[in-house]
Amino acid sequence: MTEFDLNGRRVRPDASPDMPLLWVLRDRLGLTGTKYGCGIALCGACTVLVDGQPARSCVTPLGAVAGSRVTTIEGLSAGQSDRVSRAVQDAWMRLDVVQCGYCQSGQILAAVALLRAKRRPTDAEIDGALAGNVCRCATYQRIRAAIKDAARVLG
Amino acid sequence: MRAPALQGVAIVNASRRGFLKAGVGLTLVVVAGGAAAQAGPGKAGRANAAAPFVPNAFVRIGTDGSVTVIAKHLEMGQGAYAGLATLVAEELDAAWPQVHVEGAPADASRYNNLFWGPAQGTGGSTAIANSFDQLRQAGAAARAMLVAAAANRWGVPAGQVSVAKGIVSHPPSGRRATFGELAAAAARLPVPREVKLKDPQDYVFIGRRAPRLDSGPKTNGRAIFTQDLRLPRMLTALVAHPPRFGARVRSFDAAKARAVAGVADVVAIPSGVAVVARDFWTAKTARDALGIEWDEAAAFRLGSAEIVAEYRRLAATPGARARRDGDPAAALAAAARRFEAEYEFPYLAHAAMEPMNCVVQLGPGGCEIWNGAQMQTGDQRAVAAALGLAPHQVKINMLFAGGSFGRRANPGADYVLEAAEIAKALAGGPHAGRPVKLVWTREDDMRAGWYRPLFVHRLEAGLDAHGDIVAWQHRLVGQSILAGTPFAGALVKDGIDVTSVEGASTLPYAIPNLGVELHSPKLPVPVQWWRSVGSTHTAYSTETFLDELASAAGRDPVELRRRLLDKHPRHKAVLELAAQRARWGTPLAPGEAGERRGRGVAVHESFNTFVAQVAEVTVRADGSLRVDRVVCALDCGLAINPDNIAAQVEGGIGYGLAAALHGAITLAAGIVEQSNFHDYRPLRIDEMPAVETHIVASAEPPTGVGEPATPVIAPAVANAVAAATGKRLRRLPFEGEALRA
Ligand code: FES
Numbered sequence: 062m063t064e065f066d067l068n069g070r071r072v073r074p075d076a077s078p079d080m081p082l083l084w085v086l087r088d089r090l091g092l093t094g095t096k097y098g099c100g101i102a103l104c105g106a107c108t109v110l111v112d113g114q115p116a117r118s119c120v121t122p123l124g125a126v127a128g129s130r131v132t133t134i135e136g137l138s139a140g141q142s143d144r145v146s147r148a149v150q151d152a153w154m155r156l157d158v159v160q161c162g163y164c165q166s167g168q169i170l171a172a173v174a175l176l177r178a179k180r181r182p183t184d185a186e187i188d189g190a191l192a193g194n195v196c197r198c199a200t201y202q203r204i205r206a207a208i209k210d211a212a213r214v215l216g
Numbered sequence: 217m218r219a220p221a222l223q224g225v226a227i228v229n230a231s232r233r234g235f236l237k238a239g240v241g242l243t244l245v246v247v248a249g250g251a252a253a254q255a256g257p258g259k260a261g262r263a264n265a266a267a268p269f270v271p272n273a274f275v276r277i278g279t280d281g282s283v284t285v286i287a288k289h290l291e292m293g294q295g296a297y298a299g300l301a302t303l304v305a306e307e308l309d310a311a312w313p314q315v316h317v318e319g320a321p322a323d324a325s326r327y328n329n330l331f332w333g334p335a336q337g338t339g340g341s342t343a344i345a346n347s348f349d350q351l352r353q354a355g356a357a358a359r360a361m362l363v364a365a366a367a368n369r370w371g372v373p374a375g376q377v378s379v380a381k382g383i384v385s386h387p388p389s390g391r392r393a394t395f396g397e398l399a400a401a402a403a404r405l406p407v408p409r410e411v412k413l414k415d416p417q418d419y420v421f422i423g424r425r426a427p428r429l430d431s432g433p434k435t436n437g438r439a440i441f442t443q444d445l446r447l448p449r450m451l452t453a454l455v456a457h458p459p460r461f462g463a464r465v466r467s468f469d470a471a472k473a474r475a476v477a478g479v480a481d482v483v484a485i486p487s488g489v490a491v492v493a494r495d496f497w498t499a500k501t502a503r504d505a506l507g508i509e510w511d512e513a514a515a516f517r518l519g520s521a522e523i524v525a526e527y528r529r530l531a532a533t534p535g536a537r538a539r540r541d542g543d544p545a546a547a548l549a550a551a552a553r554r555f556e557a558e559y560e561f562p563y564l565a566h567a568a569m570e571p572m573n574c575v576v577q578l579g580p581g582g583c584e585i586w587n588g589a590q591m592q593t594g595d596q597r598a599v600a601a602a603l604g605l606a607p608h609q610v611k612i613n614m615l616f617a618g619g620s621f622g623r624r625a626n627p628g629a630d631y632v633l634e635a636a637e638i639a640k641a642l643a644g645g646p647h648a649g650r651p652v653k654l655v656w657t658r659e660d661d662m663r664a665g666w667y668r669p670l671f672v673h674r675l676e677a678g679l680d681a682h683g684d685i686v687a688w689q690h691r692l693v694g695q696s697i698l699a700g701t702p703f704a705g706a707l708v709k710d711g712i713d714v715t716s717v718e719g720a721s722t723l724p725y726a727i728p729n730l731g732v733e734l735h736s737p738k739l740p741v742p743v744q745w746w747r748s749v750g751s752t753h754t755a756y757s758t759e760t761f762l763d764e765l766a767s768a769a770g771r772d773p774v775e776l777r778r779r780l781l782d783k784h785p786r787h788k789a790v791l792e793l794a795a796q797r798a799r800w801g802t803p804l805a806p807g808e809a810g811e812r813r814g815r816g817v818a819v820h821e822s823f824n825t826f827v828a829q830v831a832e833v834t835v836r837a838d839g840s841l842r843v844d845r846v847v848c849a850l851d852c853g854l855a856i857n858p859d860n861i862a863a864q865v866e867g868g869i870g871y872g873l874a875a876a877l878h879g880a881i882t883l884a885a886g887i888v889e890q891s892n893f894h895d896y897r898p899l900r901i902d903e904m905p906a907v908e909t910h911i912v913a914s915a916e917p918p919t920g921v922g923e924p925a926t927p928v929i930a931p932a933v934a935n936a937v938a939a940a941t942g943k944r945l946r947r948l949p950f951e952g953e954a955l956r957a
């Protein structure tokens with residue numbers, strides 16, 4: 062049975078190692094904040110962080126995260142020390158980025174990973190880091206603005 | 217401002233009817249005249265005896281001070297929840313943090329769309345427009361009752377009691393009370409027969425930004441979409457659909473599928489074969505193992521190229537007359553110069569981020585449904601007919617929708633019905649009565665049909681010797697969306713589906729001889745309204761053709777439009793505002809070496825909202841296109857929430873731009889060629905232009921903003937491309953059109 066760290070908790074879900082992490086999270090562990098959008102790594106709705114790096118959970122077999130640290134939207138802003146994710150989520154609220162909201166868990170995780178790596182991303186860097194995250198509501202303008210706003214708050 | 221009671225509508229104090237639990241406080245119901253007598257449990261809309269009673273109301277004030285607004289419209293991203301709550305909060309003088317929104321149950325006797333008659337549903341950019349009076353009335357009535365309760369308690373005249381930010385006070389004595397402290401007393405009072413609505417200059421919410429009420433749960437992952445709903449003992453179903461429209465199952469071999477651990481059942485339903493399992497991945501694995509033989513005797517086997525060829529042939533022949541001013545044929549014949557152009561628009565999928573899905577549970581007295589419900593009344597009817605129930609036995613819980621763009625308001629209740637059919641097929645077996653969640657994969661969603669119809673347009677125009685447009689002849693060819701739907705009676709007249717020609721038949725320009733004709737060929741490809749419906753194609757052909765005429769006549773495109781819009785001041789005002797803010801007429805900053813830049817304008821009205829956009833584009837040396845900036849001006853009447861209007865303009869432009877640049881569903885021998893986001897490309901962040909929104913100040917009643925920005929972007933961009941390159945794009949999407957210098 063595959064064991065990994067999920068949002069700071071050790072889990073050993075009852076699922077075969079070739080089941081995609083997305084469906085393990087959603088259907089076996091009950092964490093539905095991670096979304097299904099395409100199933101083949103084209104949209105980013107299923108983005109989670111694996112050892113801090115954005116990954117498409119729809120094409121990540123459970124077995125591949127054995128022993129890893131997985132962070133989902135539910136695990137963001139959990140710790141006091143997690144300034145980046147708090148700043149990102151606050152900026153998302155302040156600017157009312159969301160529309161339907163379905164893509165936003167993935168957008169937020171991608172933004173958090175970007176800001177952890179780059180404190181002052183340029184427009185081109187934002188576009189590069191989030192080009193894999195589709196938003197059919199086209200909230201992109203506010204996503205860019207919110208990332209910059211969060212960067213400003215983080216100083 | 218004294219507003220008379222709404223026509224045929226009464227506000228009822230539901231808390232006095234005794235069907236609320238103690239402690240709930242004040243509940244107001246706004247009902248169509250006569251229906252009030254039917255309010256109450258046991259008579260309306262209860263299917264499962266075990267389900268908690270949900271009071272049918274628009275406003276509920278709890279003894280804890282919470283103000284709950286019951287939204288009759290689906291929140292699918294467009295901001296309806298915050299908008300509807302704003303209307304109530306305004307007249308109630310509530311404080312925004314105390315306001316909550318709950319989705320209304322399906323019950324057209326209370327929650328009908330006032331623009332749709334006796335039907336409940338969301339669409340046509342009507343959520344705010346049809347609720348504007350209704351919800352302000354509800355808020356004002358609740359406020360008056362809180363005031364009366366306070367006046368009674370304090371023994372002071374009601375006229376001396378004021379309300380602000382959720383606090384009721386009597387300034388002369390300094391007494392104060394919260395809504396929660398007064399709710400129970402207010403609930404015992406009669407509803408005022410007439411309510412006084414605010415003078416617009418006293419608005420505190422309307423016209424200002426009110427933060428979205430769903431930003432929190434949609435930012436921390438807690439918002440529950442249909443896809444996320446988990447019910448005890450719930451099963452998940454995937455359906456194998458036929459590869460061609462019109463095909464059916466002949467036979468299937470489910471042995472391998474049933475052998476997958478966790479599969480509960482495999483059942484035939486009218487639309488295919490359903491695999492029902494413990495979860496998505498199990499159902500998907502099992503579905504892949506199905507062996508199905510399809511009966512394709514009645515299958516549709518044409519390809520897009522053949523459909524287009526047939527439509528072009530039709531476009532050369534006269535069609536049903538949608539509009540005729542003067543004598544366009546004679547004026548064309550007599551014109552000094554003539555122009556013609558043919559346009560092609562492909563089928564388009566909505567491709568909402570959340571693929572279609574629906575949860576259904578059959579119970580003893582009926583059926584309960586959970587989904588992002590957009591057309592409750594039609595869904596109730598369709599499901600009731602399939603299950604042998606009365607419509608009121610179909611209870612629908614409206615959840616957030618992960619986008620829709622029209623898709624979830626399906627005229628045939630397609631995916632909702634499919635979910636109900638699965639539940640029905642399980643009814644005789646060991647899994648009877650378990651909730652079933654139907655989930656479509658992205659591929660299922662993309663290939664299921666219900667597309668924006670494919671259209672071909674043919675335009676001809678004539679200029680006189682001065683370069684003035686004297687003749688305009690517009691022929692459209694495409695499937696009717698409304699034929700055969702319950703909307704046909706009202707919206708299909710003399711063979712003209714108004715949604716096929718809207719925007720073309722309503723062309724605002726002063727052209728003396730103007731004809732619009734329509735062919736509505738019947739094909740078995742299912743078609744449906746898609747964000748802004750007919751305007752998705754009519755705005756494009758009319759606004760790009762007009763632009764072409766302007767350059768042929770040597771006129772400035774803004775100036776020509778202004779002159780032709782003398783009788784249409786709202787069109788003209790948005791055009792002038794957009795042109796001014798975009799600094800129309802000033803030179804564009806040059807691009808890098810090898811890049812060509814251009815600016816283009818388009819104006820269009822849809823859903824009574826007037827929109828003008830100026831797009832700035834760059835055509836790179838390799839012929840690829842980048843939209844740099846869009847300045848949008850719009851007049852949507854009174855602006856309820858300017859920030860949400862801007863969000864809808866940004867999103868509407870992005871959605872329209874995705875279709876303009878990349879969007880096409882094509883058929884090859886009847887099979888849909890696209891399947892996922894690699895071949896039906898959405899807009900990505902690096903393609904999103906900088907969008908500026910400018911709202912025309914207006915005191916007219918509010919109109920919709922969810923759709924009207926969408927159809928204007930493609931022609932604005934095409935006109936900018938023409939300005940940059942001289943090339944006129946007449947086929948959508950632009951992808952694949954050669955723009956190389
Ligand atoms: S669902 Fe994983 S990338 Fe789309």
Ligand code: FES
Nearest residue numbers: 161162196197198
């Ligand atoms: S907010 Fe709807 S898909 Fe992004």
